[in-house]
Amino acid sequence: MSRFAVACVLAFAAAGAGADDAVTFDARELRAIVRLSPLPPPPRDPSNAVADDPRAAKLGERLFFDARLSANGATACATCHDPARAWTDGKRSADGGARFARNTPSIRDTAHNRWFYWDGRADSAWAQALGPLENAREMGGNRLAQIRLVASDARLAADYAAVFGALPDGIADPRRFPPAARPLVDAPDDPLDVAWRAMRDDDRRAANRMFAEIGKAIAAFERGITVGETPFDRYVARLRQGDGAPTREFTVAAQRGLKLFVGRGQCTLCHSGAGLSDGEFHDVGIALGENHRVDPGRHRGVLTLLASGFTRAGEYADAIAADAPIRYLALQSDQLGQFKTPTLRGVAGTAPYMHDGRFDTLEQVVRFYSTRVGASPLGHPTTLLKPLGLNEGEVGDLATFLRALGGER
Structure with missing residues (x-):
């Protein structure tokens, strides 16, 4: 985002656009927001020569x-x-x-x-x-x-x-x-x-x-199945041009939720980049499931992948890229109970949530991360998560923002 565009947005925010409830973003928040959109075309997969055929x-x-x-x-x-x-x-x-x-x-x-x-x-x-x-x-x-x-x-x-x-x-x-x-x-x-x-x-x-x-x-x-352009993407496009006013599809509540997402909520620690996921694995305290059974998560996933005959660095890959991730894969004790960070693009249409589907609504997910009630890490929990102490209005705002990450049918 250019310094001119940032200046335009800051000027808009300071003026309040004539709305008493307009949300303002400081320079740090703006820099964080524009890193979340738009989603670029997917990267090439050298292991699949016909991926784009x-x-x-x-x-x-x-x-x-x-x-x-x-x-x-x-x-x-x-x-x-x-x-x-x-x-x-x-x-x-x-x-x-x-x-x-x-x-x-x-x-x-x-x-x-x-x-x-x-x-x-x-x-x-x-x-x-x-x-x-x-x-x-x-x-x-x-x-x-x-x-x-x-x-x-x-x-x-x-x-x-x-x-x-x-x-x-x-x-x-x-x-x-x-x-x-x-x-x-x-x-x-x-x-x-x-x-x-x-x-x-x-x-x-x-x-x-x-x-x-x-x-x-x-x-x-x-590869051609995508969420598509979302209300959030269109809002960021306007924000880059200095127009940060709320709209019918990206409301003031969604703006407040966005401010929490990139600010006090620290959601971008894991849901980062335009894909709204770091693509990695974390123990957020939900490996203990029904009847207190433990899902080993990434730990078993690594074992399975290392034994697989079908990998990006294996015999059946069309080309082996230097960055084929399996080359750097190692089994570690802290992988027990870790699960992949899901993308939040289109998240409103994919209920129920978490790897075991334990939450039916986005509000329930937000409350879990806000209170951490029921979290049971398996000995190597992520150090990123701390109770946020959100009030119900903030829970609703954050859920409203997440719903604005949905694309067109």
């Missing part, structure tokens, strides 16, 4: 809505990531056939993510897309059945070939690609899977590569 996105869209990829033929990616529900499911915890302990995140703007899932057990959008395909509590399929489906469906096969080239040699031969094998996404060499182990090494690699390409197509589709 519209043909891959079209193939990925078909796969995303195709329930035949599941074991029961009735569950698709869209079952839990419903476009009518902000690309989530609206449930306290995910239920794709078996109940999970965790809430289903929205997939909007996930192309900006560094880590995926609440525990970060995937380091790319395409690797994340593979997990539910074989998870027994989600779609429960297996990669051999899934790649054979693509190969046997004329439309899918043609679309696949247009993006990735020829299908694997011999894929129609059940002796080379047995349909009965059920390898798990994070343990493809499960010793119990005799059929998978009996395959030739080159056929297993071909199957894995095609499976990874299915994930890359789905990721290309998801």
Whole structure:
């Protein structure tokens, strides 16, 4: 933000724009505000060569809505990531056939993510897309059945070939690609899977590569799913021009909430940048769930990721970037009970909240951070959080601001 623009805003604030209840922002607050908007285009993903290929996105869209990829033929990616529900499911915890302990995140703007899932057990959008395909509590399929489906469906096969080239040699031969094998996404060499182990090494690699390409197509589709421009973004655009007056879509209450967000609330310590998330993991004291069961969070996520065959630095990445995060990954004791900071863009449409869906409203979330009542850190809590002591008016203002972070349908 230029010094001229800051001066214009400060002049506006000092004048009060003729409104008794106009909110003023000092220079520090203004600098903090303009860092939160606009959201730039997502970064490139060198590990997915087709991430920005519209043909891959079209193939990925078909796969995303195709329930035949599941074991029961009735569950698709869209079952839990419903476009009518902000690309989530609206449930306290995910239920794709078996109940999970965790809430289903929205997939909007996930192309900006560094880590995926609440525990970060995937380091790319395409690797994340593979997990539910074989998870027994989600779609429960297996990669051999899934790649054979693509190969046997004329439309899918043609679309696949247009993006990735020829299908694997011999894929129609059940002796080379047995349909009965059920390898798990994070343990493809499960010793119990005799059929998978009996395959030739080159056929297993071909199957894995095609499976990874299915994930890359789905990721290309998801890359275009965004929250879009929000009332907050439009307000910041006007603020940059020296016009900080409240509007019908960004009210005085939202302004007050914004002032708390970048000021006394210290929300930007974790919900920073234009993505409104630092993309990292914190123990905010909610790892203790129902029946006092502990969710290990990031600790287990790191173990899963280190064992995965599908990473940005692995054999099935199209290119390995120097900053591939798994290169710097290490298991640490303080990761127990940590969960990823979610983006707040579009947050009003993604209730219930937190990794286990324990809060139904934004007001409940704000009160939790204000009072810290019920917080149970697991021995290595974040030192960033302290009770804020907000009154009910401030709780409402902050929730109003958060609702202004929603985009267009």
